[in-house]
Amino acid sequence: MVEYQQAKPDGLQLAISAAMGVLEGNGYGDTSQMGVLLGFGFSQILRDARSSLDTSLPIYGPGTGRDPLYGLNSFVSTNLTNAATAPAATDILGYVVYRPNLHVRVRKDVTLTTSSEATVNDGTSDRKLFAENLTAIRYETRLGFMVHDVNRAVVAIKNAT
Numbered sequence: 741m742v743e744y745q746q747a748k749p750d751g752l753q754l755a756i757s758a759a760m761g762v763l764e765g766n767g768y769g770d771t772s773q774m775g776v777l778l779g780f781g782f783s784q785i786l787r788d789a790r791s792s793l794d795t796s797l798p799i800y801g802p803g804t805g806r807d808p809l810y811g812l813n814s815f816v817s818t819n820l821t822n823a824a825t826a827p828a829a830t831d832i833l834g835y836v837v838y839r840p841n842l843h844v845r846v847r848k849d850v851t852l853t854t855s856s857e858a859t860v861n862d863g864t865s866d867r868k869l870f871a872e873n874l875t876a877i878r879y880e881t882r883l884g885f886m887v888h889d890v891n892r893a894v895v896a897i898k899n900a901t
Contacts, residue, residue, distance in 0.1 A: 743900035759836035759895035781823025
């Protein structure tokens with residue numbers, strides 16, 4: 741596990757570099773096979789990072805020649821702490837992983853069911869499908885996610901506070 745220092749403008753880049761170093765130390769040195777998974781909002785943090793000497797100069801982005809993710813493929817997840825959330829020491833903000841060790845398996849084929857007699861809530865009110873001549877469709881599947889060598893191929897990025 742590595743720590744993200746929110747107070748530093750390059751704190752996220754330093755945390756990603758540290759996580760890459762842990763993976764490299766564990767024998768996973770091919771950085772082209774690494775990836776980073778972050779919660780929403782970190783893209784803005786990277787875009788908004790500015791130099792402490794000249795606050796009008798971005799640290800990363802076009803024209804800077806700097807890539808804060810070191811060329812890693814990046815992904816976002818709603819299951820991780822959002823960057824705008826008040827920091828807590830227990831927050832997991834992201835992961836740097838060695839991607840060949842990740843596997844997703846379908847545990848159940850997609851099933852489809854329909855109903856025109858149910859009552860569903862659309863977020864604001866109940867909808868009576870039969871009375872409104874509507875049909876609801878439900879898709880369901882089960883996926884399994886497996887990580888080989890989880891203690892060596894996955895490095896969590898947590899908040900340093």
